Amino acid sequence: MGLSGNFYSNEFTTSGAAADLMVQYRTECGVADATLKKMTIVSLVNIGIKINRATAYSYLHLNSDGEYVLSLDERNVVVDSLVIEQNTAAVFLAGVY
Numbered sequence: 118m119g120l121s122g123n124f125y126s127n128e129f130t131t132s133g134a135a136a137d138l139m140v141q142y143r144t145e146c147g148v149a150d151a152t153l154k155k156m157t158i159v160s161l162v163n164i165g166i167k168i169n170r171a172t173a174y175s176y177l178h179l180n181s182d183g184e185y186v187l188s189l190d191e192r193n194v195v196v197d198s199l200v201i202e203q204n205t206a207a208v209f210l211a212g213v214y
Contacts, residue, residue: 122154126211131201138199142210153196153212157188160209165202168194174202 125146129138143151158166158177163185165174177185189196201208 122213123148124211124213125151126209128207128209130207131203131205134202134204136201138201138208138210139197142199142212146214148214151212151214153189153199153214154191155189155213156196156199157186157211158199158208160185160206162206164206164208167198167200167202168196169198170200 123146125142127142127145129141129145131138131141139151139153142153143149160177161184163176163179165176166187167174177187180186196212199210
């Protein structure tokens with residue numbers, strides 16, 4: 118069975134340490150209560166992330182193309198909060214909400 122919902126993707130740049138990327142995502146997609154059911158995040162540098170207010174930062178996987186990637190589907194987690202550790206980080210985020 119396929120996943121239903123709305124899709125939005127864009128490149129985001131965080132401003133300040135511990136910025137919640139979901140705040141920017143919700144603003145840009147225009148849905149104040151968007152919660153991601155499926156997500157892919159890509160960065161050219163390794164970044165620390167906390168999903169759903171986790172207590173410790175996790176780091177992305179370096180793939181064979183030299184990109185740092187994390188992909189989650191509807192069986193893994195529902196993303197309400199996505200905090201980026203670095204002061205300024207440019208990431209591509211695609212999600213279904």
